[in-house]
Amino acid sequence: IDDGDVDDIHRYRGWYSDSPFVIDSKADIKDLTPNRPLIGQEMSTGYPDLDTGLPVLRYTRDLVTPQAWVGQDAYPGRDPAVFLEHNRAVTKRWAEQLRFQRDERTAGFMLFSAECWFAHSYDARRVAPYPVYGAMREAWSPVGLALETARRRFYAGEEIETAAFITNDDEQFRDLRGLTLRAAFVDERTGKEMAAIDDVKVESLPYYATFRQPLRLRAPETKEARPSMSLVLRLTDNKGEVSRTLDRVEVFAKPVPLTVPMVNSSAATLSLGRGLRQFVNEARVFQQITDDLPPNMEASRSVLLIGAGDSLKNLRPGGRVRELVEQGATAILFSPGKSIVDLFPNDLSEVKKVTGEYADYAPSAGTKLTEGLRAMDIKWWGRKDDWRVFVASSAHRLKPNGAARELIRFIPSHSYILAERVPEQYMTVLFEIPVGLGRVWVCDLDLEESVAVDPAARLLMLNLLCAAADPSSTKNLPVVPSHQESLAGRRKPITK
Structure with missing residues (x-):
């Protein structure tokens, strides 16, 4: 079959699908158009509104597409600078990457919609460039x-x-x-x-x-x-x-080593990865760190740090970890996968593998978990021995009527979906399950890979440990405005 000489690829990087901060365009093109030249007439990184600079409302309202990249900052009434910076960064990197990885394969491509690179593009008196315009001038310079x-x-x-x-x-x-x-x-x-x-x-x-x-x-x-x-x-x-x-x-600024522990609590580690274990030892958050579980009388002032390699058998009813949690301990499980779904089937529905580039801390804003964090700090973390930058490799979905509570929200990148599928997009990379007097925290963030590399990952890890040592740290969580409330412009969460 003669289907022409050139392939026209359609891609929506950093909008409907993973961004060039995690996708190698050379490999992407090789898989998509093997041994054929390509053009690209439909290659986009999203659409700033011509009047507001926020994402075009249709995508925020009906598809929750931009929420995967900037969370609550996609909604009406928020500062458009957040989304405009995302759009600038992904568009620039993709344009650069397509260019320096072309390898005699490209026959011309363009990114659209260039009209969305300007505010008030229809009004000669008010037209003004968005930040992406300057970035693209650099990316498309004759000498790149x-x-x-x-x-x-x-x-x-x-x-x-x-x-x-x-x-x-x-x-x-x-x-x-x-x-x-x-x-x-x-x-x-x-x-x-x-x-x-x-x-x-x-x-x-x-x-x-x-x-x-x-x-x-x-x-x-x-x-x-x-x-x-x-x-x-x-x-x-x-x-x-x-x-x-x-x-x-x-x-x-370089972290300043502590001379005294930050909290009056102890930590026990089980199957914790090397990177996290080293961080816990050096951070000096806890009074004592051991590989042995504490006695029951110490449960309320104990944090149990459980790595991805643990079988979680001790978290089953009657298990030693379960007993400690029921008596007041906080257990943090790092990337436990499907095992935690099997243990708490009434609270969790599934786990998915993802390449999570951004997560939204709105569900725990104002608590110890988010102290010192800025809006886009859980985004594009540097990683050990990996050119890609992202924050999570898995995410869980909570059951609507279960006891689990989201602490950090995650929405995967996605394109056009039916209205009934919108609720499926809401997942979490940090959540809490109350158990007796204590709580189980499940952390799907890739802290093992990033804590020693990215300063924002380190800051979140410190917050995580300090908040876990405080049994009341999640007692009063904010109520994030619903989708409809956010569309109406409500911003401040209510504390419950």
Whole structure:
């Protein structure tokens, strides 16, 4: 069958499906269009409303599509800057990735809808660009620059092994020579350069070629907790600037080791992963950390940390862990999978494997669990030995009338669905099941992979341990406005 010479791929990265922060476009294209060139006439990263900058209401109201990426900040009345920043970041990275991974396979592609890159695009007097416009000007520059690492959070003084991709699509079809590449961290408020690498020489770059230049970056020292910065790549020749691009990053102050424990509680670890166990030991949250379960009399001041490799047999009725929880202990189960569904069938309906890029802490906002967190802190966590950035590999769905309560909400990326399937999209990556005088917390967040890498993951892990040591930390959870209430513009949750 002769079905033509070129494949036209349709993709909605960072909108209906996983974003380029976890998807390798080269592998994606290889699987989709093996040994054939491609074009892309329908490749989108979502639709900011032309008047408000929020997601186009149809998707928020009927499909809960943008809620998978920005949670409650998708609704009317919220600050559009949150969604506009998401749209900027995913669109820029995808455009860059499609370009430096083209490998003689592309025959032209475009991202749409470009009209959504502007506010009031229908009014010549009021038209103004959204942030994505400037990002796309950089991504589509005749000589393209792109940062390899997907991480956007770093520690002060941290050294980052990464690279810059340089693509020569010079409009005069020229080979380029005698180039100099510079990378610098720039304070967003003052425009001051805070740290930079030595200039890197790029002697030759043929037309239409892409060159990967290895870089070793060092994040600047800071006295602030977490200043926002731009990581700027700048390419010059003997005549001046050839190209530049910037990515928004945060630099976190180095954690200060504690000299005394944070709480008057003890922790017991069972089958805990190496990364989490090391963190628990070094964080000095607890008075005592052991591999043995405490006596019953210590239950109320004990936290049980149970790793993914545990069989959970001791959590069954009559088991030792179950007894301690019933008498007041808090047990945190890390990524227990289907085992916890089998143990609590009246409360949980299923578990699914996911590549969760974002989770919404609205169900526990204002509690110890979220202390110090910002709206997008549970998003795109750096990971150990993994170029991708995401926060969870599994998620559970709670039964509507069960005893389990969501603490951190997760909605997977999805496209057009029937109205009756919308409730199925609401899942959770951290939830609580009351058991006797105590509670079981199930954490599907990939803290084992991220706690030693991403500063926001570390902050959440500290909160998790401190909140677990306080039996009353989830006594008064906020009531998140319902979907209909949120559509009507209600913002502040009610505490129950």
